[in-house]
Amino acid sequence: MVDAKDLVPGDVVLLDAGDVVSADLRCLSAAALGVDESALTGESVPVDKDPGPNPAGSGLHERSAMLFKGTHVVRGSGEGIVVGTGLATELGRITELVEVADSGESPMEGHLRRLSWQLVWLTLALAAGIALAGTLTGRPVPLMIETAIALTVAAIPEGLPIVATVVLARGMLRMARDHALVEKLAAVETLGSTTVLLTDKTGTLTENRMEVERLTTAEATFSFDYSGGAVLDGGVPADPRSTPELRRALQVGVLCGNADYDPEEAKGTGDPMEVALVRAGSVIGLERAEQLRRYPEVAERPFDPSTKWMATVHRDGDGYFTALKGAPEAVLALTAKAGLAGRPMGEQDRSAFLRIAEDLAGEGLRVLALAAGPCSDPERVISGELAFLGLAALRDPPRAGIADAVDELSRAGIHVVMATGDHPATAVAIADAVGIAGPTSVVTTGEQLPEWQERCADGGTTGRRVFARVSPEDKLALIELFQRDGAVVAMIGDGVNDAPALVKADIGVAMGLRGTEVAREAADMVLLDDRFETIVKAAREGRVIFDNIRRFSVYLLSCNLAEVLVVALAIVVGLPLPLLPLQ
Structure with missing residues (x-):
């Protein structure tokens, strides 16, 4: 017996029902060999393997002569020769995609960053104007410089980062009570800003059980x-x-x-x-x-x-x-x-x-x-x-409560989009059952995706809600396309093939019970009860948090602006300063 970590290309591996494939293998022989590849492809049904040729340019779901690391043998037996280990496997390639994917800053971080720079330039301009106006009206130059510096400091809402952190932390605790474990603080608010929810099918919308x-x-x-x-x-x-x-x-x-x-x-x-x-x-x-x-x-x-x-x-x-x-x-x-x-x-x-x-x-x-x-x-x-x-x-039936959750998300302005590696007919049937799309909806496959992207370059991404036979790279491309169109994208999935998209999305959400370890580590939020409806609660909580932070920002800015305007008005009309720099 050889440990999986010691396998090298050229080794021959024997497989039986119940085994986990330990490397990428080329099938040498097969006796009713069936492999569950749902974690990699989203295909609900076991794939039959045989030593025949693979079609040129075929996707993972068509490579019947290949067995991939991390998949499970559910029936039969066979032999395979190792052709890839570690990062040289399909699983390793997905791991590399996870490492290079970057979601960037969250919507709230972007709002706060832009607000900060706007406040900096605005307060500098006001301070310079007040100092110049005071000097021209005969007030002492040192006093005007001190006043300008003090107003610059006073105009900045120093309490905003602290309040935002406290509000987010409280929101994180409330979400935890609703079985949503937040691993990144900014994700609490991001879900409330989401406009597109990209979801996998197998194990997310469905039971992952035939x-x-x-x-x-x-x-x-x-x-x-x-x-x-x-x-x-x-x-x-x-x-x-x-x-x-x-x-x-x-x-x-x-x-x-x-x-x-x-x-x-x-x-x-x-x-x-x-x-x-x-x-x-x-x-x-x-x-x-x-x-x-x-x-x-x-x-x-x-x-x-x-x-x-x-x-x-x-x-x-x-x-x-x-x-x-x-x-x-x-x-x-x-x-x-x-x-x-x-x-x-x-x-x-x-x-x-x-x-x-x-x-x-x-x-x-x-x-x-x-x-x-x-x-x-x-x-x-x-x-x-x-x-x-x-x-x-x-x-593989839809999970209970999915249709109601999709309907509530749609009424909240969040468009739910399915991206799965499964067959187009299966994708449409499930999308129809849960209310994502109708039975006659157009399905875009991974092969058609580049052409569709070109058509959407100027016209936006409206209309398509179901994508089938998509690879991890295709999911990344979809997220980038929606983000380029101005959408805040959340991704929900549970498989290894979802991990790159979970990292790339503005917020990645993984299933906690059925999700793979790779998916949970890549996500910003984990649904501990695997209930899709928890997303609705979390989105509602995120919008409450965003509103609270926005209201407090308005409150702080109005107070600080009042101080600046009072001092500016006194200088302009020639009245004594109502507040000295020390005050």
């Missing part, structure tokens, strides 16, 4: 109410005992895989899509451990990207049956029957089910087809007629 949203069988379409622990048929709870097609489809989903799910702890291990199927089965009482005891697995054909399906064989009394799942087009091509009734599967039926699958995919859902049938030869896995059982539509 779940079965719908199951379409040959007879009906069912939806799932996980909070209520029920399956719905047309909005009405369905009885699994009277819907055998539902039970059989979910049974196949539970058996055909290697994932586990603990309903008590609400946690699963393994491929996220398989975990979602096992969780859906548990809603109607189909626990994987119990099902495997009743129907022991005797053979398995792992998922193969070339065939796009996986199958397992289970003993059922004196016989066997095959459980199959995979891409709809691949599974439908293997089935001869439809439903438990076993009616013949004609080409018209296949076309109808494929259209349903395409419609579901168009909504940003991931679709798996389920099938089962008797097996006469377990070694062949598929050795009998298979019956199509249904289409499982899965999604």
